[in-house]
Amino acid sequence: MVAVRGVLFDIDDTLFDYSGSDEAGLLAHLGTEGLLDRFPEPAAAVRLWREVTRAEYARYTAGEITFAEHRRARVRRFLARLGQPDARNMPDEEAGAWFAGYTACRDAARRAMDGAPAVLAEFAPRYRLGAVSNSSLPHQREKLEAIGLLGYFGQALVCSVEHGEAKPAPGIFLAGCALLGLEPHEVAYVGNDHAVDAVGARDAGLHAYWLDRGDTGWGGSREGAPAEGVRVIRSLSELPAALAAPVTPAAPAG
Numbered sequence: 001m002v003a004v005r006g007v008l009f010d011i012d013d014t015l016f017d018y019s020g021s022d023e024a025g026l027l028a029h030l031g032t033e034g035l036l037d038r039f040p041e042p043a044a045a046v047r048l049w050r051e052v053t054r055a056e057y058a059r060y061t062a063g064e065i066t067f068a069e070h071r072r073a074r075v076r077r078f079l080a081r082l083g084q085p086d087a088r089n090m091p092d093e094e095a096g097a098w099f100a101g102y103t104a105c106r107d108a109a110r111r112a113m114d115g116a117p118a119v120l121a122e123f124a125p126r127y128r129l130g131a132v133s134n135s136s137l138p139h140q141r142e143k144l145e146a147i148g149l150l151g152y153f154g155q156a157l158v159c160s161v162e163h164g165e166a167k168p169a170p171g172i173f174l175a176g177c178a179l180l181g182l183e184p185h186e187v188a189y190v191g192n193d194h195a196v197d198a199v200g201a202r203d204a205g206l207h208a209y210w211l212d213r214g215d216t217g218w219g220g221s222r223e224g225a226p227a228e229g230v231r232v233i234r235s236l237s238e239l240p241a242a243l244a245a246p247v248t249p250a251a252p253a254g
Contacts, residue, residue: 025106
């Protein structure tokens, strides 16, 4: 039996309501741009935006493009799908400005996920806390500060832009453990993406907890049982009891 002494969290759609703010921000921005009536319903706009986002974010995490380039690529690809003339050749400045308009609307709707503040407040005296995210450090620090959660983590944040590799690579999880001053078998990782978060953490030797709230648009839903060694929780409110239950040492995939 191994005592968990630290907990690392994913950020988007685990602690921060990315999907909710993304939807609200997109629809507000499309309304401002006069593009919302190009869709049969608002949900169709959100589906297209998320399809494009997943594709371009995958290119970013694979190291094919930078974080800033992936943002501009999302704009060009989205507008091209709407039939916007010359969208594929939109200048960087123009694409960046369009994305900035979207982010301003999105950031106005920022909020913590249900249960996140309460769980972190409960855990702070008992565990060393940190976060590991496929994003940039300034971006995620700003986000956590805006929703009142940054103080729980201090400097214990690892982001793929600065680290140089993205989840599910083992190294980024191990970097999070190092910031906590703990060995991987002493650390639990909690995230909403089964493959990227849960399986990635398990393979790095951490105790993996998949936060399966349902289809968040970021891999939260899948068919079949979770992978071996992955424990499932349906909400953050289930996490304290899950961590209190006996656990066996996590073993990296060989």
